[in-house]
Structure formats: structure tokens, C-alpha cells
Amino acid sequence: MIVAADTAALMEKIDVMPRPLCLVPTMGALHEGHLALIHEARRVVGTTGTVAVSIFVNPIQFDRKEDLDKYPRPLSADLAACEAAGADLVFTPESGQMYHADHSITVSENRLSSFLCGASRPGHFSGVCTVVMKLFMLFRAQSAVFGKKDFQQLAIIKRMVRDLNVPIEIIGHATIREADGLAMSSRNVRLSPEQRADAPIIRRSLTAARDLLSLGERQAESILAAARHHLEKSQMLKIDYLSLVDAETLEPVATIRRPAILATACFYDTVRLIDHVELLP
Numbered sequence: 001m002i003v004a005a006d007t008a009a010l011m012e013k014i015d016v017m018p019r020p021l022c023l024v025p026t027m028g029a030l031h032e033g034h035l036a037l038i039h040e041a042r043r044v045v046g047t048t049g050t051v052a053v054s055i056f057v058n059p060i061q062f063d064r065k066e067d068l069d070k071y072p073r074p075l076s077a078d079l080a081a082c083e084a085a086g087a088d089l090v091f092t093p094e095s096g097q098m099y100h101a102d103h104s105i106t107v108s109e110n111r112l113s114s115f116l117c118g119a120s121r122p123g124h125f126s127g128v129c130t131v132v133m134k135l136f137m138l139f140r141a142q143s144a145v146f147g148k149k150d151f152q153q154l155a156i157i158k159r160m161v162r163d164l165n166v167p168i169e170i171i172g173h174a175t176i177r178e179a180d181g182l183a184m185s186s187r188n189v190r191l192s193p194e195q196r197a198d199a200p201i202i203r204r205s206l207t208a209a210r211d212l213l214s215l216g217e218r219q220a221e222s223i224l225a226a227a228r229h230h231l232e233k234s235q236m237l238k239i240d241y242l243s244l245v246d247a248e249t250l251e252p253v254a255t256i257r258r259p260a261i262l263a264t265a266c267f268y269d270t271v272r273l274i275d276h277v278e279l280l281p
């Protein structure tokens with residue numbers, strides 16, 4: 001496995017890496033969810049192609065300094081995990097490597113970003129689009145894999161690729177969960193043992209509300225009320241948002257007639273967790 005710690009080292013290697021190349025962009029603190037993305041990348045490129053992973057805690061996508069400062073950065077464990085998962089190339093730049101002190105170009109998506117996480121994290125998706133576009137340019141990858149847990153991120157990246165004619169295939173991979181249903185996230189390690197024990201309530205609340213759909217309920221208001229009722233049983237979490245949106249436009253819906261998404265973001269103190277379920281009428 002080749003490790004490139006800066007853009008110059010990456011540029012030296014990237015032209016000689018066998019193609020096709022599939023990129024797995026990450027911010028490190030790798031868990032089984034990331035490893036599933038790396039395995040998916042291997043499936044996509046086969047044994048002769050290149051699986052590349054980037055590990056970069058992208059400062060411009062953090063809306064809260066504390067979240068950036070506390071984001072876990074276990075680099076040597078991450079490199080060992082990449083190696084064990086069969087990655088061929090890992091890029092681990094420092095922030096100064098990725099952004100010039102006077103950088104002044106960003107990529108912004110202006111419609112899908114106005115809902116859900118975009119509404120509560122100003123500038124977040126512009127930071128994501130900018131770094132992902134830079135990574136696509138640096139790697140000149142044929143494809144890239146992203147987790148479906150961040151479904152809004154995935155939708156926005158697909159939109160960016162479509163609208164800017166970026167020659168890359170975007171692949172979404174199913175959310176990987178802990179045995180108790182909690183979606184895997186690098187932020188889970190920041191939960192206290194009590195919060196960690198409480199956190200599966202997020203998934204349970206969403207699936208309980210989804211069950212109403214199979215009983216014939218189509219009104220978003222009722223489904224949202226059921227999910228909120230469940231979430232409020234927790235004494236520890238604070239709901240950031242709970243929304244029911246169209247699966248394609250991400251706009252709030254009143255009556256479910258097309259595929260929709262019930263999505264939430266919840267805080268345990270300063271740790272923000274997200275999850276969602278698909279609602280198929």
C-alpha cells in the first residue's frame with residue numbers, strides 16, 4: 001500500500017496507478033462502515049484496478065470549531081485498517097496542503113443544500129463539495145464510493161457531478177449499523193457510555209414511524225408526530241431537526257405519494273448524530 005502524505009507525493013504516484021481507480025473519500029477514524037466502502041471500491045475496480053482512500057479532516061466543512069477540534073484522528077490505526085481492507089493508495093494531506101492561505105474558489109450547491117443538515121449547518125455542503133471536487137481532480141478517479149447514511153451529501157455530490165459534467169461515476173453504499181441499530185459514525189466514540197446506550201432510540205423512532213406507513217398512514221404530520229413522540233422518550237438527546245422530505249428534491253412533503261425520506265439529526269451534548277429511513281408508498 002502506498003501512502004502519499006502530500007499533493008506532490010500523490011501527483012508522483014497517481015499517473016502510474018493501474019486503472020480503473022475508485023476513490024473512497026473519508027475523514028478518517030475509520031469504522032466498519034468505511035471498510036465496507038473500501039470493499040465496494042475493490043468490487044468495482046476488480047483485482048487489477050486501484051482502490052484509493054483519502055483521509056482528510058476537511059476544516060471548511062465544519063460549522064462548529066469544537067466539532068473540528070474534537071474530531072478523532074487515529075492516523076496509524078486508520079492506515080492499518082486501510083491496508084487490511086486491501087487499499088492500494090492512501091492520501092493523508094495536512095490542511096495547508098489542501099488549501100492555500102489565500103484560496104478563494106469554492107463549489108456551492110444552492111437547492112438541495114437548503115434543507116435538512118444544510119439548514120442547520122451553514123456552509124457545510126459548500127465545504128464538502130469543494131473538497132470532494134478537489135479530490136476528484138487530484139485522483140482523476142473513474143468512480144467514487146460514498147455512504148448512504150449521509151444521503152443528503154450523496155444527493156448533492158451526484159448533483160454536482162451532473163451539473164458540472166464531472167467525468168466520474170458516483171456509487172452509494174448501504175448504511176452499516178451496530179448490532180443495536182445505531183448507524184456507524186466516527187462521532188459515536190465521543191458518546192458517554194450512557195449516551196451510547198440511549199442512542200439506538202434514534203433508529204427505533206424512525207422505524208416505528210415508518211411502520212405507520214405500512215398501516216396506510218400517508219400524512220407527513222402524523223408520521224413526524226410519531227417519530228418525535230418516540231425521540232422525546234429519551235431524556236438525553238436534543239432534536240436538531242426531524243423532517244420528512246421528498247427523496248429526490250429533498251423538499252418537505254405533506255402527503256406521501258412518492259418515495260420520501262424521514263430524516264433526523266440529534267445532539268447528545270455537542271455530539272451530533274444523523275440517521276434516516278426511506279418511506280416507499
Ligand code: PAF
Nearest residue numbers: 025026027058128131150
Ligand atoms: O463523508 C465524509 O466523511 C466527508 O464529508 C467527505 C465526503 C470525506 C468530505 O470531506
